Amino acid sequence: MNAALIIIFGVLLFSMFLGVRAQKGKDMDLEQWTVGGRGFGTVFVFLLMAGEIYTTFTFLGGSGWAYGKGGPAFYIIAYGCLAYILSYWLLPAVWSYAKQHKLMSQSDFFIKKYNSPLLGVLVSLVGIAALIPYLVLQLKGLGLIVSETSYGKISPTAAIWIGVISITVYVMVSGIHGSAWISVVKDIMILAVVLFLGIYLPIHYYGGFQDMFQQIENANPGFITLPETGQSAAWFSSTVLLTALGFYMWPHTFSASYSAENPKVFRKNAIIMPLYQLVLLFVLFVGFAAILQVPGLKGADADLSLLRLSLQTFDPWFVGIIGAAGLLTALVPGSMILMSASTLFAKNVYQVFAPRTTEQQVSLLAKCLVPVIALIAVYFTFKGGNTIVTLLLMGYSLVTQLFPALLFSLFKHKIVTKQGAFAGIITGVGAVSYITVTETTIGTLFPALPQAAKDLNVGIVALLLNVTVMIAVSLVTRKTKSTAADQAA
């Protein structure tokens, strides 16, 4: 047992202690368990939502993108800003409707708005399909962090099992209260670690930020800007827009908004979050610092750049702190994902087909599903191979397909019918799956288009198809409904 491992396990045990302690003195019905009794103020909602945003993907993936791709990684800072602006109006509207109707999950929202439990089943299944790869990603990151920082003493396999058992236990015991408390520990640690690494490493190895960027530019001209083709400016803009629209569509992020005590919480967060997410800038600095120091990490191994550079630079005890911070970036989102997926399945899929189930039974089923979903994710983690990033991007494209139906449901004038919403989501999800499986790009679909149009994120096509079908089907179903009403009259 080296110093790094002692620290990592110490932090793990401490956060479990906080998580288990958090539920004391609260009656854990489903509303307490999933949405914290809707009593969380600015600070907690801020931490919860930030907690879900700063995941292992940003910790390892953000530095990995800077290391492997350079300029295109800047999109990670841009999309959050636009998402927070949208949240200023979107989340208060979602929140007040959810409170008024005592909603618990994202699917409840669609069920109530469109008056269709079957639409809720569809939304739940899309959500679960998107969440599983997201959870797999957290577990894989967890495995990398623990095994790298243990200097190879713990295998990634053992690390994943340790992580998954910890997540499962505290999610089952404390629900969202556990996540909120662990968010506090995690955010303090991640902030300190990332700021330190992002400032120390460029100065230590290059003498300063500009020196670092100049050396990278000399070694590889054009690397720190967007390329002419491929991940070009057109790719940047379309990806930033799509990701911003999908940002709050993840079932766990959407339903975390229910836990706020009033809508002003979100409006205040829209001011703070753009600043808070600048932490990511320092994650990018770490990735850039690694380029000339630990060269040669290819493909998926780029995700190791932060850890490898840390191992090369610091003593084991400090590597332990970095590892512990990374561990928490996997645990918090991992627990939120597990909770959302199990609540969705119990309440919005199972209960629809077995309507006689009581609330207590649903609550029990949701808790029992936690280890089941955890095991499914473990299965994919060991089986998955290198396609994790593809899966995450697919997950993002999947949840983005829920955005049009949500947006139209918020307008006073109801344009979209439940059939329209259903058909639109099916079309969008079908298009995303087809595009992902066949690796289609706009360039392969329309070879004659100018280069800028070819570089657009192909998710735009799926979204346009989604909206077109949604409106067309809505017009048809609306018409038949009104003629049927005419005939009846």
Added chain:
Amino acid sequence: MKLIHILAALPFIGLLLGIPFANKVTPYLFGMPFILAYVVMWALLTSVLMAIVYVLDKENKREEAE
């Protein structure tokens, strides 16, 4: 279109439409290549703009009065 909506639209214009014009390394600003400094500047501006929106927004005053 109210003033607060125009203010909130500015980062969309800056980040989505402005990026092709900002796509260059020099001049370096605060040690960062120009394109990165440009994105970071918009993150800071977003926060400032949303603070102005918050102050101007009548919704927040209405809820305070309640």
